[in-house]
């Protein structure tokens with residue numbers, strides 16, 4: 001799974017481990033009963049998912065397996081999953097997880113790395129010249145909350161589109177100048193670890209981030225929320241899509 005994010009960013013799933021079922025298996029360590037099943041299972045033919053429910057006035061009065069006519073039962077593991085989550089019995093959710101490769105601006109990584117319980121490896125600009133790829137927000141992005149921007153310092157007047165457009169032009173010039181100075185440093189032999197001092201936080205970097213599902217759920221809850229910065233929200237939404245694909249029952253549960 002690969003997603004394009006912002007103007008030059010991306011997020012790709014590298015690997016994942018475990019599943020909704022492995023959470024149940026881990027939670028049942030004491031009884032050794034393992035994963036029993038989701039939904040309705042027929043006692044007689046072990047058939048799953050082809051069940052007829054007979055209802056009267058909205059009440060279920062009968063249930064039968066459409067494969068063999070036998071009586072299905074509910075192993076109830078979705079109930080256990082919900083119980084674990086609702087009661088904050090969260091360690092079984094650490095038994096599975098995934099690793100992603102991310103290209104994002106350095107300022108997004110600064111926020112991301114505050115999630116200390118994930119594991120990271122990032123491209124090191126001490127060893128590799130960092131490519132000249134920079135984040136330029138759209139004009140619309142600059143105008144979000146322009147009238148009520150709590151972070152705005154200065155005049156207190158609302159931001160005008162023309163001023164924002166001029167600022168974006170200036171940003172592009174600034175990126176160009178920063179790159180020229182960086183390249184000049186590399187050219188004359190300034191060590192890479194020092195030449196990078198002029199690289200702005202809008203420069204894209206690359207990393208791998210790995211975490212268990214509990215980590216990712218916490219990351220998603222904090223960073224997909226509307227009070228998180230727009231740019232990291234965009235990445236968090238991709239993390240949500242990975243969770244949905246790989247752990248659909250957990251995803252359904254946390255979004256219920």
Ligand SMILES: Cc1cc2nc3c(=O)[nH]c(=O)nc-3n(C[C@H](O)[C@H](O)[C@H](O)COP(=O)(O)OP(=O)(O)OC[C@H]3O[C@@H](n4cnc5c(N)ncnc54)[C@H](O)[C@@H]3O)c2cc1C
Nearest residue numbers: 111113114115116117118215218221222223225227228229
């Ligand atoms: C909207 C928003 C605004 C933010 N603004 C700021 C800001 O202005 N300045 C700033 O510095 N940060 C800011 N942060 C970062 C925030 O303070 C957290 O560092 C970040 O969200 C990571 O959360 P976490 O500590 O729960 O995650 P992790 O570091 O992954 O930790 C996960 C959990 O492990 C436990 N844990 C981890 N380390 C410790 C520890 N040392 N001691 C005890 N328990 C631990 C805690 O239960 C924690 O919730 C902001 C975050 C958000 C989402």
